[in-house]
Structures are given as C-alpha cells and as structure tokens.
Amino acid sequence: MGASNLEQFVDSICDESHLRIEDDLGDGFVRLRTSEAERRQAAHDIRSTEDIVIELLRNARDAHARTIFLAVGRDGNTRKLTMLDDGDGIPLALHEKIFEPRVTSKLDTVHIDKWGVHGRGMALYSIKVNSTQAKVLASDKDFGSAIYVETDLTKLPERADQSTFPTFEVTEAGTYSMRGPKNIVRTATEFALESRKACTVYWGSATEIAATLYEFGATTTSPALRAFCKDPLELPVCKRLCTASDPASFAEIAEELGLSLSERSARRILNEEIKPIISLAELVRTQAIPAKEKAHETSKAASQKAVDRDGRSLRLCNEDKAMLADSCKDAFLDIANRYYLDPLGAPEVKVGPQKIEITLRFDKLR
Known part of the structure; x- marks a missing residue:
C-alpha cells in the first residue's frame, strides 16, 4: 500500500480531530491541516x-x-x-x-x-x-x-x-x-x-415578522394570484404567507419558514389585529433626537435645576452653634454610657446651604 493510500485509509477510519497536523516542522512548530485551520478560524x-x-x-x-x-x-x-x-x-x-x-x-x-x-x-x-x-x-x-x-x-x-x-x-x-x-x-x-x-x-x-411578511406579500402580488395560487411554493419565499386562506394554513406556511406561531395568532394577523412592524x-x-434639540433639553433641564435651587445661604451665630453643640453633647452622654464610649471634645457644628452637620468624636472604652 502506497503512502498516499495509507493516509487515505487512516483518514477514513479515524476521527479527523486526531489528524489535525499536515506536517510536523519540529521544535513545536506544525503545519495545520486545512480543515483544522478552518475550524479555528x-x-x-x-x-x-x-x-x-x-x-x-x-x-x-x-x-x-x-x-x-x-x-x-x-x-x-x-x-x-x-x-x-x-x-x-x-x-x-x-x-x-x-x-x-x-x-x-x-x-x-x-x-x-x-x-x-x-x-x-x-x-x-x-x-x-x-x-x-x-x-x-x-x-x-x-x-x-x-x-x-x-x-x-x-x-x-x-x-x-x-x-x-x-x-x-x-x-x-x-x-x-x-x-x-x-x-x-x-x-x-x-x-x-x-x-x-x-x-x-x-x-x-416570529409573530411580528409573520404579520409583516403577510402585508409584504399582499402589496407585491395581485389579488388574482393570491386567490388562485394552488401551491405557495410557486411563489418567492417572502410572499408565500399572503396565499393563506385560513389560520391553519397560515400557521403551517409560517412554520415551514421558521416562524412558529399559534393558529390564534394567525387568525389575529388575518383579521389585522396584529399590525405589521x-x-x-x-x-x-421617527425616534431619533436632533443633537441640537438634545443639547437644548439638557441645557434647559440644567437651567431649571439651577432656578429651582435656593441660592440663599444659611449662617448661624456662634451662640446658636454653641447651644446646638451643648444640646447634642448632653444627648450623646447617655448613649455613650450605654455603649461604653468616651466622648472626645465638644461636638463640631458645620453649616451648609442646605444642611447642618454635627460631628461627635469618641473612643471605645476597653
């Protein structure tokens, strides 16, 4: 048996995955068979x-x-x-x-x-x-x-x-x-x-595409052709659904085209209850927004937010800050005792435009 015949014999009885190499070039380099290269690609x-x-x-x-x-x-x-x-x-x-x-x-x-x-x-x-x-x-x-x-x-x-x-x-x-x-x-x-x-x-x-194909066929074929077509296979693929005369035949043709739907859905399409897309x-x-319009809307929203924001600042005098700090310190003492905390210094009071922050520092007792 010649070398080529032997190779053909081995190919015929072995799974192709075992014969991925056309030529071993040495040092870890090989030339892949075309089929293996195609699979990898x-x-x-x-x-x-x-x-x-x-x-x-x-x-x-x-x-x-x-x-x-x-x-x-x-x-x-x-x-x-x-x-x-x-x-x-x-x-x-x-x-x-x-x-x-x-x-x-x-x-x-x-x-x-x-x-x-x-x-x-x-x-x-x-x-x-x-x-x-x-x-x-x-x-x-x-x-x-x-x-x-x-x-x-x-x-x-x-x-x-x-x-x-x-x-x-x-x-x-x-x-x-x-x-x-x-x-x-x-x-x-x-x-x-x-x-x-x-x-x-x-x-x-599948249902939406079937409804659209039905309309596509109806608008690209004559009423006579649709009425007297005996075999949908005589028509191009995208026009076959328009020949369906009842829900059963509609669902059957749709299934042959890879569109699985129920006879109920087919009936709704034939009755124009499901519209083409x-x-x-x-x-x-229809849905795209002009870039200028979007920029205008963004600017308008930012402007409205700025208008809605109260620009007035809040300031507390030192006496009121001290009173607030003392009240918080007294309230915190009871909590600190129950949770074994040691208060560190007086509470810090910071006043912002929309909030007052009070910071209470402490150490954990051992």
Whole structure:
C-alpha cells in the first residue's frame, strides 16, 4: 500500500480531530491541516449571537436582497434566529453545500464593509460550527431564502441585556449616533442604517415578522394570484404567507419558514389585529433626537435645576452653634454610657446651604 493510500485509509477510519497536523516542522512548530485551520478560524469569526446576526445580514445583502426580515426568539438557553430575504436565493442542490468552508457565490466580488471582508466562503460555515442548528428552510434560485439558526447560550454567549432598544441622535451632518448595549437589535439597526441604500431590514418576534411578511406579500402580488395560487411554493419565499386562506394554513406556511406561531395568532394577523412592524431605518428616523434639540433639553433641564435651587445661604451665630453643640453633647452622654464610649471634645457644628452637620468624636472604652 502506497503512502498516499495509507493516509487515505487512516483518514477514513479515524476521527479527523486526531489528524489535525499536515506536517510536523519540529521544535513545536506544525503545519495545520486545512480543515483544522478552518475550524479555528470559524471559532474566531463567531464569538456571540450578535456575530451570527451580522453575518446573516451581510449574506442577504450580498445576495442582492432588497428586503430582509429577522425573527428573533429565545427558549431558555436556546436562541432562535430566522432570516428571510428576497435576494438571489440558493439552488436546491446547494442547501447543505453552502455551510461547507470556502463555498461562495462571490468569486469576483469580495465585499469590504465596516465589519471586514465578506466573500471568503467562511461566514455560513462559521455559523454552522458555532450553532446547534443551521439550515436552509426554503430557497431556490431567484426565490429568496429562509435560513434558520439555533444556538446554545451556555456555549455561545450574547449580550445580557437584549430587551433595551438603542437610542439615536441625528448630528448636524445628518449622520446617526447610537447609544445602548450592543445587543441583537442594535447590531441589526447599525446594519440597517449602514446598508439603507441597498436594503430594508425588519426586526421582531416570529409573530411580528409573520404579520409583516403577510402585508409584504399582499402589496407585491395581485389579488388574482393570491386567490388562485394552488401551491405557495410557486411563489418567492417572502410572499408565500399572503396565499393563506385560513389560520391553519397560515400557521403551517409560517412554520415551514421558521416562524412558529399559534393558529390564534394567525387568525389575529388575518383579521389585522396584529399590525405589521415598520423597518428599523424608519424606526430610527421617527425616534431619533436632533443633537441640537438634545443639547437644548439638557441645557434647559440644567437651567431649571439651577432656578429651582435656593441660592440663599444659611449662617448661624456662634451662640446658636454653641447651644446646638451643648444640646447634642448632653444627648450623646447617655448613649455613650450605654455603649461604653468616651466622648472626645465638644461636638463640631458645620453649616451648609442646605444642611447642618454635627460631628461627635469618641473612643471605645476597653
């Protein structure tokens, strides 16, 4: 058996973790196998749930998506993310292949943005390595995509404060300044602002995203198409929910897209009791406070505080200070006897604008 055949035989019967080294260079130096180097790079690329979110968003944008929907949920220590978009889509034959290393559709179009280089074919692989589940739920060429990711929060952390929505300020130059914990929604919002000319991003719960997808489909398809569509799979991923005729079918289609909700919630969406949400960029525009206005409010609050403050000072004459000190000394003597304390000197009286401080010094008796 030749050396190469022997190596292939050993590879086939041994777990790959035992064969991490391609070449031992001596003195503690080794050349890692490509697969081991890829695994280590994946662990470096994804360090939190927020890292997964930004990679999914960048993937959708680079697939020419104009509209992206991010549904976020949590069940105990399990984080659930569903990303839907109306981009180029993924051919059926590649639904599993795209999670392998070095698989990319960007051969000549490597993208560099504020988050780094994108197009190495490592993003989805890194997500797969660091999650408990990562799969394409629905997609085909020119049909957009629905990708589901599930992580174990005991192994892959995220920001502790996921409930706080960021606050925004608009500068004089028209740019946005954002404050708040760098959680999932802030990550998505930063991306939405950075990429607002290329795509629109929606963020919410599974139910909120389902309601928004329902409206999205209804406004981008004809009534005839919705009424006579026999199979939702004939429509792009983001338009399928608009074909649902009853709560049961709505909940079923939503489940296939990674959006788990009850028939009761589905009925409320169909009855327009649950309204679609606005995009993150629109949310920023409606909630952002102009920097001048915020500075004015801060100045106004400080001025009001100054007005409310009583500027008059308080002064006690020496006789009144002495009377107050003597009264405190007499009151303290009884307490000092009961707690075995030896008073030291006369009490000190200090008068401030809003308070009078009396200091009683003592030694502890042995």
